[in-house]
Amino acid sequence: xxxxxxxxxxxxxxxxxxxxxxxxxxxxxxxxxxxxxxxxxxxxxxxxxxxxxxxxxxxxxxxxxxxxxxxxxxxxxxxxxxxxxxxxxxxxxxxxxxxxxxxxxxxxxxxxxxxxxxxxxxxxxxxxxxxxxxxxxxxxxxxxxxxxxxxxxxxxxxxxxxxxxxxxxxxxxxxxxxxxxxxxxxxxxxxxxxxxxxxxxxxxxxxxxxxxxxxxxxxxxxxxxxxxxxxxxxxxxxxxxxxxxxxxxxxxxxxxxxxxxxxxxxxxxxxxxxxxxxxxxxxxxxxxxxxxxxxxxxxxxxxxxxxxxxx
Numbered sequence: 001x002x003x004x005x006x007x008x009x010x011x012x013x014x015x016x017x018x019x020x021x022x023x024x025x026x027x028x029x030x031x032x033x034x035x036x037x038x039x040x041x042x043x044x045x046x047x048x049x050x051x052x053x054x055x056x057x058x059x060x061x062x063x064x065x066x067x068x069x070x071x072x073x074x075x076x077x078x079x080x081x082x083x084x085x086x087x088x089x090x091x092x093x094x095x096x097x098x099x100x101x102x103x104x105x106x107x108x109x110x111x112x113x114x115x116x117x118x119x120x121x122x123x124x125x126x127x128x129x130x131x132x133x134x135x136x137x138x139x140x141x142x143x144x145x146x147x148x149x150x151x152x153x154x155x156x157x158x159x160x161x162x163x164x165x166x167x168x169x170x171x172x173x174x175x176x177x178x179x180x181x182x183x184x185x186x187x188x189x190x191x192x193x194x195x196x197x198x199x200x201x202x203x204x205x206x207x208x209x210x211x212x213x214x215x216x217x218x219x220x221x222x223x224x225x226x227x228x229x230x231x232x233x234x235x236x237x238x239x240x241x242x243x244x245x246x247x248x249x250x251x252x253x254x255x256x257x258x259x260x261x262x263x264x265x266x267x268x269x270x271x272x273x274x275x276x277x278x279x280x281x282x283x284x285x286x287x288x289x290x291x292x293x294x295x296x297x298x299x300x301x302x303x304x305x306x307x308x309x310x311x
Contacts, residue, residue, distance in 0.1 A: 006018055006019035007019065008049075009039060010105055012105075013104065013105050013106075014041075014045075014105070015041065015045050015046045015049070015105050015108070016039045016040065016041045016045070017039065017040055017041065017049075018037055018038070018039040018040075019037065019038065020036060020037050021033075021035075021036060021037065021038055046103050046104070046105060046108045047099075047102070047103040049103075049108070049112075050099050050103050050108070050111050050112060050115060051096055051097070051099050053112055053115055054095075054096070054099045054115045054118075054119065055095055055096050057115060057116065057119040058070075058095055058119055058122055059095070061119055061120075061122060062122070062124075064164075066160070066163075066164055067160070068157065068160035068161050068163065068164050068166070069164040069166075070091065070095065071088050071091065071092075071157075071161070071166075072161060072164055072166040073091075073124070074087050074088055074090075074091035074124060074126060075087050075088060081171065081178045081179055081181070081182040082182040082184075082185045084182075085144070085148070085182055085183075085185040085186070086185055087126045088144060089134060089137075089140060089141070089144055089185075089187075090125075090126050090134070091124055091126065092140055092143070092144065093133075093134055093137060093140055094124060094125065096139070096140070097137060097140065099111075099115060101114075134187060135187060135190065135216065135218040135219050135222075136190030136216055136218055137187075137189070137190065138189040138190045138191055139189075140189075141186060141187050141188070141189040141190075141237065142189045142240075144186065145186055145189070145237055145240075148172070148174060148179065148183065148186070149174055149183070150174075151174065154172070154173065154174040157172060158170070158172050158173055181232075183235055183237070184225070184230065184235035184236070186235065186236065186237035187218050187222065187236055187237060188217060188218040188221045188222070188236040188237055188239050188240060189218070189237070189240055190216060190217070190218055191217075191240070191242070191243055193242050193243050193245075193246040193247060195216055195217050196242075196246045196250055196251070198250045198251075198253075198307050199242060199245075199246050199250045199307075200217060200220065201306070201307065202250075202260075202305040202306045202307025202308065203260055203304065203305045203306075203307070204217075204220055204221070204224065205306075206306045217239075217242075218236065221236045221239050222236050241283055244282075244283040244284055244285070245282055245283050248281070248282060248283065248284065249282055250307075255305070255307065255308040257281065258282070258305065258308065259278065259282070259296060259299075259301055259302065260301050260302070260303075260304045260305040260308065261302070261303065261305050261307075261308030262302070262303075262308065263299050263302040263303075264278050264296055264297075264299065264302075265299070267281055268296055268297055269289070270289065270291040270294070270297060271289055271291070272289060272290065272291060273288055273289065274288070274289050275287065275288065275289065276288065276289045276296075278296045
């Protein structure tokens, strides 16, 4: 079995990948990269290389090099949509995150060899025991969220499941009511902005009895969801807007015009068809204003954030 990866370049303790540019690339040109080759590195090098190798090796061993077939194998025979989503998450975690040990440039080769040996014995374990270990898996939950909710990537998933002859691939379509109802299975992806102190302690901490200091935001939000009785109009993954919200609002202490702080009266124009200044200002999202169907103008969460009240 051979996988053709970009050339690996080492410089002391640092490792980078290098490959040829196949043709015109406007994005690279904007960064001043115009040579015949380009070098790059992920944030977690060289550990990511081991994880990539592990992923490709497992897919080659049990799923004919097909991610869709891997998902099909993981959920085969499962009729409950929530269980199917959960089993998919567990399977994807085993496919990627579960490579063991810290990786450095000095032990990279030995780690790759360990993965080669380990893949030979690889078997999917889909019991519920590992559920608590999946909090904070940013890439896992972001990827699964996109495959289930994104108009573009969901269609790619459904088409790929059809190609591997998975039964009832239409049940994975984002418009399927059963799938929509099961999205509360998704966890909030772990992210530094989700754990920002001013946001977490101001908006959530005061309202949770016996909050554990070791809890990150995914655990905190899942607990809030349970305390609220698992409402049908909200589920934990939806709070991932903090990735855009916290840098603009909390880090800049824009509490006076925050819907959770001083309120949105000074920026809410309530003009049909124009861009909503609340979403644009808070998160950078473009959304057309519809005054007759607006949840912001009621100011129902104004002064909800303790960080604002303490100012």
